[in-house]
Amino acid sequence: MSMRKKGFIVGSTVALMMVLIGCVTNEKSESIDTGSEKNYSEPKLNLSFGTMPATDALPILVASQEGYFVDEGVTVDIQNFKSPKDRDMALRNGHLDGVSTDMIAFSTYRENEAKVRLTSASIGYFSLLSGDSTVTNLSELKGHSVSYFKNQAPHYFLDEAMKTVNLTSDDLEFKEAHNVTTRIELVQNKQVTATIVPDPFRAIGLKDGLTELAKSDDLDIKPNAFAFTEKTIQTNSEGIKAFYRAYNKGVDFIQNHDLDTYYAILEKELGYSKAIKESVEFPTYVYAEPVDQKQLEEAISWATNKGIFTKDWTFEELTSTVAFD
Incomplete structure (x- = not known):
């Protein structure tokens, strides 16, 4: 350099x-x-x-x-x-x-x-977090609601993650939330099943018992x-x-x-x-x-x-x- x-x-x-x-x-x-x-x-x-x-x-x-x-x-x-x-x-x-x-x-x-x-x-990186105890992997997310901001990197990451289980974001219910804090609160309050956030919100969610379904760098999405x-x-x-x-x-x-x-x-x-x-x-x-x-x-x-x-x-x-x- x-x-x-x-x-x-x-x-x-x-x-x-x-x-x-x-x-x-x-x-x-x-x-x-x-x-x-x-x-x-x-x-x-x-x-x-x-x-x-x-x-x-x-x-x-x-x-x-x-x-x-x-x-x-x-x-x-x-x-x-x-x-x-x-x-x-x-x-x-x-x-x-x-x-x-x-x-x-x-x-x-x-x-x-x-x-x-x-x-x-x-x-x-981005993390896909679930607040539903019945949704512990990507396949189980089908038909459930996910909060993110469309046409941004989290949307791209979600599609690529779902592709690994032969699904896409179209197989999910979309709940728009621009504010990152709002997204994590929606999951914590059981208003949506899952959301996509960066740290520190990933760490906050995991500390509160949310389950990580996927992480962008694990999929080489950068x-x-x-x-x-x-x-x-x-x-x-x-x-x-x-x-x-x-x-x-x-x-x-x-x-x-x-x-x-x-x-x-x-x-x-x-x-x-x-x-x-x-x-x-x-x-x-x-x-x-x-x-x-x-x-x-x-x-x-x-x-x-x-x-x-x-x-x-x-x-x-x-x-x-x-x-x-």
Whole structure:
């Protein structure tokens, strides 16, 4: 890897360090304030980046707390969304330069003429959890209700998981829920049989006695990715490079420190609790990597078959190597 360091700051003066950036959508996003008291000169580059409450955000949040973004000369306004719908709306409305997204959601951006490119793979997984004691495997899920957000990576994962038992998502009853917290609550309250969530909601569900029916990385389904707008790639490539150097330094920090060192970030920003601390499974964090062509081809093929994506495309047209040039 050619990238090295990374850094992030919520504000560049003492007066701004306690400010939370305002809402972008109806279901509000939160700009991250990690409480860093480091005093740096003002970076020259600026980016806004949308995250979700999932494990792929951790290196970014660590880079924020440790001041890695500002070390690299970039101010990053991190906006944490509870719903992919709100994240995508913020991106469409020009409020974000980049996002933590997935290849299926990305295909909807491009289908709707959004000028966005995938810039790297990201780390994370999805879990299919059942709250019905009579549904303990995928075959038994047939005809039951499942809560997820259509035309996003969880939908793709569900189809691929059901394919292993000669079924599809069409063999299930669909219950839409954009908000990840809402999905786990629907299962816990017996309003649906199953749902699809990332950690920490997977750990919360398992702690509460839910049964895991499938996990995306066990099926080699890895659709998570980071994306930036073409405008940002063209006009602020140095900001993107600085973002990734900071991200990689966040990975270094995670690899070289105990969980106790950064668990407070997970509690504050991603909804983790002390009760699930011992049961959480983290992915193996690695430096940012280019988009995997096979993963993208398979995801876009699924999106095309579902009628989500109808454009002609090439790998080069959908991706950018700006972070690795």
